[in-house]
Amino acid sequence: RKEVEQDPGPFNVPEGATVAFNxxxxxxxxxxxxxxxxxxxxxxxxxxxxYSSGNEDGRFTAQLNRASQYISLLIRDSKLSDSATYLCxxxxxxxxxxxxxxxxxxxxx
Amino acid sequence: xxxxxxxxxxxxxxxxxxxTLRCKPISGHNSLFWYRQTMMRGLELxxxxxxxxxxxxxxMPEDRFSAxxxxxxxxxxxxxxxxxxxxxxxxxxxSFRMEEKLFFGSGTQLSVL
Numbered sequence: 001r002k003e004v005e006q007d008p009g010p011f012n013v014p015e016g017a018t019v020a021f022n023x024x025x026x027x028x029x030x031x032x033x034x035x036x037x038x039x040x041x042x043x044x045x046x047x048x049x050x051y052s053s054g055n056e057d058g059r060f061t062a063q064l065n066r067a068s069q070y071i072s073l074l075i076r077d078s079k080l081s082d083s084a085t086y087l088c089x090x091x092x093x094x095x096x097x098x099x100x101x102x103x104x105x106x107x108x109x
Numbered sequence: 110x111x112x113x114x115x116x117x118x119x120x121x122x123x124x125x126x127x128x129t130l131r132c133k134p135i136s137g138h139n140s141l142f143w144y145r146q147t148m149m150r151g152l153e154l155x156x157x158x159x160x161x162x163x164x165x166x167x168x169m170p171e172d173r174f175s176a177x178x179x180x181x182x183x184x185x186x187x188x189x190x191x192x193x194x195x196x197x198x199x200x201x202x203x204s205f206r207m208e209e210k211l212f213f214g215s216g217t218q219l220s221v222l
Contacts, residue, residue, distance in 0.1 A: 034210065043200060043213035048157070085150070095209060096142055096165065101151035 001024070001026050004090050004100040012106045017078050023088030024070045030092035030101045034062055035073050038085045038102065047073075078107045111135075115200050115214035123222050127189040130217045133182055134203030142211065143176055143186050144200040152200070158184065159207055170195075191221045 006023045019030045025033075033050035048055065050062040050071050061074040071090075075082055088100035122128055127144040129189040134141050156166040158178045166176070173192070178184040188195055198218050202211040 043215055044211075045213070047208045054176060094130050096157045098154065098216070099144075099152040 002100075003098045004026060006088050006100040008101060008103060008105045009086055010106050012108060014108055015078055016082060016106070017107075018074065018076045019078055019105065020072055020074045021086055021088075021105075022070050022072050023078055023100055023103075024068075025088075025090045025092075026069070027092040028066075028069060029096075030069075030090045032091040033062075033071050034089040034091075034097070035060075035071075036087040036089055036099070038087055040084075044087055044099070060061040069090055075105075078105075080107050080109060083107045113201055113203050113212050113214035115217055117217060118215065119220075120216045121220045121222065122191055123200060124192055125190045126221075127187065128191045128195075128219060128221075130186040130199050130201075130203030130219070132183075132184045132186070132214060134184070134201070135212055136182065138203035138205050138212070139181070140204045140207045141178060141184050142202040142204075143184070144201060144202065144213075146198045146216075147197045155186070157207075164207075188219075191219075193221045196221050 012046040035047040036044040036095050037047045039109040054063040059076045063072045074108050085104045087098050087102045116131045143155040144152050146152045155168045156176045161178045176186045198216045200216045202213045204211050
């Protein structure tokens with residue numbers, strides 16, 4: 001089983017739609033969780049950290065469910081500029097950050 | 110700040126040749142990471158350093174790969190001899206501390222023919 005698993009998509013949604021991605025992780029001792037965004041042929045960039053209580057940044061909401069070992073990312077009012085690959089990232093113990101394979105989002109006009 | 114700087118941006122080489130990728134982390138960051146990205150396997154951690162010391166190299170595919178960090182401002186990833194299956198984008202990233210967010214360089218697109 002992969003350490004971090006994501007649905008690769010693509011998710012094709014119209015502008016203005018709400019879309020949600022889930023990500024599961026296998027190491028129950030994982031301590032830190034993040035969502036990164038990667039545009040085509042570019043480097044990954046931090047989108048937001050994921051806190052136990054859940055957190056929101058504008059149109060983006062991230063949540064953590066430790067019991068079920070998954071994190072989620074919700075994007076409201078999708079924009080064309082949100083089209084990208086979203087990478088779920090987990091850190092457990094002494095290991096460095098482990099990246100999921102990413103979920104591709106395509107927002108269509 | 111200039112960000113993480115990688116060179117070269119693109120490298121095309123023939124099988125069997127030695128390839129050296131270079132990285133300059135953000136000044137003041139003490140953790141440096143080398144990742145490889147392919148369509149099939151996504152982003153894979155190859156090795157990371159903390160205060161110039163290699164901490165975990167379990168992701169290095171085989172002995173053909175080696176990485177060094179002679180000082181806080183420079184790291185290299187070397188492949189010798191290179192093989193076509195090494196073709197990928199190689200990213201270097203740095204962070205202030207291991208558990209904090211990573212800043213990635215623009216990557217090196219490696220093609221081994």
